[in-house]
Amino acid sequence: MGLTNRPERRVVEYDPRSQEGWVATRLDFLVNWGRANSLWPMPFGTACCAIEFMATAASRFDLARFGMERMSFSPRQADVLICAGRVPFKLAPVIRRIWQQMAQPKWCISMGACASSGGMFDNYAVVQGIDTIIPVDVYVPGCPPRPEGLMYGIMMLQEKVKRERMNDVALRNEMEPDPSSQLYIPPPTIDELSEPFGNSVHQTRSGL
Amino acid sequence: MTGPFEIQYAGSADQGAPVPVTPKQVPHRGGAANLSAAELQARFGAAVRRVEVVWGETTVIVAPEAVLDIIRWLHDDPSQRYDYLSDVTGVEFRDLELPIEVVWHLRSLPYRRFLRVKVQLTKNRPLEVPSVWSIYKSADWLERECYDMFGIRFVGHPDLRRILMWEQYREGFPLRKDFPLRGRFSRAEQLRQALAANPEARYSMEELSIADAFEDLPSDMRQRLRGGERTGE
Numbered sequence: 001m002g003l004t005n006r007p008e009r010r011v012v013e014y015d016p017r018s019q020e021g022w023v024a025t026r027l028d029f030l031v032n033w034g035r036a037n038s039l040w041p042m043p044f045g046t047a048c049c050a051i052e053f054m055a056t057a058a059s060r061f062d063l064a065r066f067g068m069e070r071m072s073f074s075p076r077q078a079d080v081l082i083c084a085g086r087v088p089f090k091l092a093p094v095i096r097r098i099w100q101q102m103a104q105p106k107w108c109i110s111m112g113a114c115a116s117s118g119g120m121f122d123n124y125a126v127v128q129g130i131d132t133i134i135p136v137d138v139y140v141p142g143c144p145p146r147p148e149g150l151m152y153g154i155m156m157l158q159e160k161v162k163r164e165r166m167n168d169v170a171l172r173n174e175m176e177p178d179p180s181s182q183l184y185i186p187p188p189t190i191d192e193l194s195e196p197f198g199n200s201v202h203q204t205r206s207g208l
Numbered sequence: 209m210t211g212p213f214e215i216q217y218a219g220s221a222d223q224g225a226p227v228p229v230t231p232k233q234v235p236h237r238g239g240a241a242n243l244s245a246a247e248l249q250a251r252f253g254a255a256v257r258r259v260e261v262v263w264g265e266t267t268v269i270v271a272p273e274a275v276l277d278i279i280r281w282l283h284d285d286p287s288q289r290y291d292y293l294s295d296v297t298g299v300e301f302r303d304l305e306l307p308i309e310v311v312w313h314l315r316s317l318p319y320r321r322f323l324r325v326k327v328q329l330t331k332n333r334p335l336e337v338p339s340v341w342s343i344y345k346s347a348d349w350l351e352r353e354c355y356d357m358f359g360i361r362f363v364g365h366p367d368l369r370r371i372l373m374w375e376q377y378r379e380g381f382p383l384r385k386d387f388p389l390r391g392r393f394s395r396a397e398q399l400r401q402a403l404a405a406n407p408e409a410r411y412s413m414e415e416l417s418i419a420d421a422f423e424d425l426p427s428d429m430r431q432r433l434r435g436g437e438r439t440g441e
Contacts, residue, residue, distance in 0.1 A: 089402035090374050097407050124382050124391030124398075125373075132399055182403040187396030194395035 028166040035079070035105065036161040038067040039154070042078030042102065044095060047085030049112035049144040056147040066154055075101040080157065081134070084144075086114035087127045096182075099134040104172050107161070109153055110136045113143045118194070128194035132185065135175060221289060221318035228320060234264040242266035242323050244288055244316075252278060267324040275312075275327050276338040282314060282323070283343050290314040290323065293344040296351055298358040300385050310337050310360060329360070339364040357383040374405055 041063075045053055057063045057071070072078035075098045087095055099108070110130055113119035116139045118128035130136060137160060140153035164171055177184040219225060238261055245259045245266050255274035260267045270278050282290040294313035307328040314323045329335050339362035341347045351362040352371040359381035362368060370377060378401070379392045391398055423430075 089398060090405075092399060092402040093405045093407040096403060123389050124379065124387070127399065127402075128395055132395075133403070177403075181400045183396065183400060187394070187400070190396040190399060191394050196390070 028164070029162075031166070032162045032164055036158040039079045039107070039157070039161070040070050040072040040077060041068050042072050042075050042081045042098065043084065044081055044098065045084040046087060046091065047112075047114065049084035049115070052144045052147055053082060053084045053111065053150065056150050061147040061151065063151075063154075066151075066158070068154070075099075076103060078102050079105070080107045080109060082109045082111055082150075083115045083130050084111040086119060086121055087130055087133075088125045089127055090125075092127055092133055095130065096133050096177075104174065105164075107137045107157055108134060109138045109140060109150075109157060111140045111150060111153070112145055113141060116141065119143060122196050132183075132190045132193055135184075216291060216317045218317050219320045222320060225320070231264055237262055239264055242321055244268075244282065244290075244321060244323050247287070248278060248282075251281070265322060265324060267326055269326045269328065272327045272329065272337055275325065276340065279312060279314070279325060279340050280343055282316075282325075288316060288321075289318045290316045290321070292317055293340070293346050293350070296340070296347055296354055298354050298360050298383070300358065300383070302385060304331075304385065307331065308335060308358065308360070310354070312340065335360045336363050338362070339368075341365050357381060359384065374402070376401060376405060 043050070043053060055061060057069065063069055068080075075081075079102075081095075081099060081102060083095065099106075108130075110116045114121060114126070115130050116136075118126050120143075122128070127133060138153045138157045140149055142149050145153075175184050181187070183190065219228070241259055241261050245256075245268055248268060248270075249256045249259065252270070252274060255271045255278065256268055257271060258269040260269070268278075279290075282288045292315040294315055295311070296313075297311050299309040299311060307330050310327045310329065312325040314325060315321070316323075327337055329337070335358070337360060339347065339351055341351065341362070341364065347362075348365070348367070349371060351365050352367075352369060354360055355362060355365075355368055356370040356372050369375060373382070379398075380387050382391075393401070
């Protein structure tokens with residue numbers, strides 16, 4: 001009876017002369033690599049920053065190099081919300097709704113001084129930083145930022161995406177705003193974030 | 209009128225007039241006034257309080273109770289034909305004793321004339337002027353904006369609501385001098401009130417019935433509007 005030994009299954013046989021290759025990696029490294037290089041942006045352009053954003057997407061700076069050439073004008077297929085420009089209070093419920101319509105995983109880039117802090121519009125009509133409405137991952141400074149600046153912000157976001165771990169469930173928790181006030185950070189924190197700075201501390205409309 | 213509109217050619221009623229050129233050496237004050245100003249003074253007398261010419265543009269300051277008649281005459285009279293309302297706006301001066309002004313910018317295409325009509329409103333009385341919506345339909349949104357920013361009521365306007373600020377806005381009239389630049393409420397309170405608005409319920413039943421578009425809406429939106437859902441208040 002020709003009883004033969006069963007082959008040792010735990011050992012992978014590898015013939016160096018064959019052309020087959022093997023890559024061993026972490027699953028979340030692979031997933032993050034895919035996500036970071038195909039971020040579909042949801043452009044939320046309200047002001048002059050949107051012009052720079054368009055220049056970034058156009059041929060000279062070519063956002064397609066980052067896998068971002070597909071602007072997703074529906075929030076349901078978007079990965080990253082790029083808020084380019086000032087957001088007045090009248091648009092606050094709109095951008096909140098767009099953020100809530102985006103599917104996880106999702107990120108947000110606040111582009112320019114106005115979106116990040118209200119900028120020079122320290123007045124009755126403009127939200128003092130969109131981080132009082134929605135969570136923000138990357139702030140791009142500038143008034144408006146150059147396309148290089150936005151691309152640097154996008155690369156920082158890619159770094160952040162590549163460092164995410166799958167077992168960190170807190171990353172993908174959808175933030176629920178307080179049902180009575182619709183705010184997701186406490187009102188004193190919002191007032192503190194919106195404190196006037198620089199010249200605007202002493203500024204009144206009429207000098208009365 | 210045969211077609212949906214009638215083409216107005218600039219200067220068509222004023223054939224003998226010289227070809228318009230860019231004016232040079234315009235004096236700051238004084239100079240030739242718009243011909244309509246003298247005709248207004250002859251026709252309305254004391255209701256035309258003052259005529260000023262600044263940088264070649266004529267301003268007629270009139271009595272508030274006569275402004276509707278004056279603008280109607282400027283629009284209807286064949287010797288004036290001010291057929292285009294450029295702007296309606298308000299002015300409040302830093303000197304709080306000065307009255308608030310309401311300004312109408314009128315243009316006559318057939319005669320190539322431009323006239324600025326002003327009304328001065330003292331602050332101890334309610335800020336009310338007649339609406340010119342019955343003469344110029346374009347006054348609709350212009351007067352709403354002026355009401356939104358200054359709180360001037362245009363009597364006779366069909367739908368005087370806020371237009372730039374949202375309808376639930378309760379902080380006052382932003383372009384008034386006693387309005388603080390950052391608004392009256394705290395930032396958190398402003399944000400709370402702004403986020404309370406429903407971004408999808410944008411049109412009231414009244415607006416939709418005006419637009420005759422109600423039946424074209426999706427059925428779920430019709431259902432919501434029948435249920436009385438509104439933008440706010």
